[in-house]
Amino acid sequence: MPHATPLPSESPAANPRDLTPFARVDTWIFDLDNTLYPAHTNLFAQVDSKMGEFVAGLLGMERDAAHALQKDYYKRYGTTLRGLMVEHGINPDGFLEFVHDIDHSTIEPDPRLAAAIEALPGRRFIMTNGTTAHAEAIAGRLGLAKHFEDIFDIVAADLVPKPHEDTYNRFWDKHRIDPACAAMFEDLSRNLAVPHARGMRTVLVVPEGTREVFREDWELEGRTAPHVEYVTDDLAAFLERVCPVALETSA
Template sequence: MIARLSHVRNWIFDLDNTLYPASADLFAHIDRRMTAFIADLTGADPVEARRIQKAYFHGHGTTLAGLMAEHDVDPHAFLAYVHDIEMDVLEEDAPLAAALARLPGRKLVFTNGDKPYALKVLDRLGLGGSFEAIHDIVAMDLRPKPQASAYAGLCAALDIDPHASLFVEDMARNLKPAKAIGMTTVWIDNGSEQGPEEDRSFIDFHLHALTPWLESILETP
């Protein structure tokens, strides 16, 4: 392990567009179902439904948070609906599984999705045995990243010292609260949706693909 990361004991990973490449475009299927859910709920046409969806995403952190605040939507019904997708675009990732296995310490998933969905994704990627725990949107009491309570809840629930932790995310804005509590931050800049925030001062490592970076930090003397 490179000296700069010798303090890390907890390796925390986002799920979507982080543990699989954004080019798989899996989240596009979820995105379309979110738009359809809003169209059905509000009676809006698809264009307006998508505008509402993105406004909620940027204003509340997730589309679900906006729907709960503005429409009192049942979160479990929403999650079940939007995650009812095929995953045939994902393939087993043996190199990533091998790199994760070599990391010293705990490996954890921290996702705004729910655990049933995360388990399906991990299983499809061949990573079902790679992680100790999944801290999902339900475990966050439905208050998603980047809300500070999500990070505090993660650390409390899994007995995590943030100063001995590293967090990998494709959404740059979700790294800011992690850095604020002492985590080392890694941004996978893969073209997925970032939102309007331009400040990147809270990012410690900026990369474009996860597996080569993990292999490099393990192999560097």
């Protein structure tokens, strides 16, 4: 059964029934891939495969070796692209266009999630290490496109991905966001460290079926990290629980 239970910690979120820290939230920030849609759709698996193909072609490597290098860059640099830029000086435009040329039809509308996001008081954003075009395609398929004020993508981040602190600062400054009044929803624990340090509510989204797809062990670590305040395997259900707390304060 889906659940949305906070992890034990010293924060006010330690009580599983205590969602009152969200009473101050007026800005809601969502990662895209494997957060707004479940990993078992295999959508990001397509991107993952295209990245491996790109690395293999660029460096003249066998696919297995290219995949291993791709994952190494992803872990060390935040994105495969950043690793290729630093290590090999590639132009990012061709990479971004190639890896996001995928079939988005595997994403189905999610009316419940759309309603839950629309009900949130305040401002809503997507912050992704992917491209705006990729995010728009997914949001459109999910039925979420009209619910977000802006999409902050890897280009807006000057090609410096999460979890780099400068990227969060660039995002917050652009939209004049007070982190102490914001919440961040992510599928990677490491991407919540900086937001938590700046006072944001942090929610790790780990839908059922995550491990069975293509995730690396390190991607699934960190559920008990001190910078992760809440964990949920059902984003829509979690937002439905949080919304009344936030609405009561904003009324």
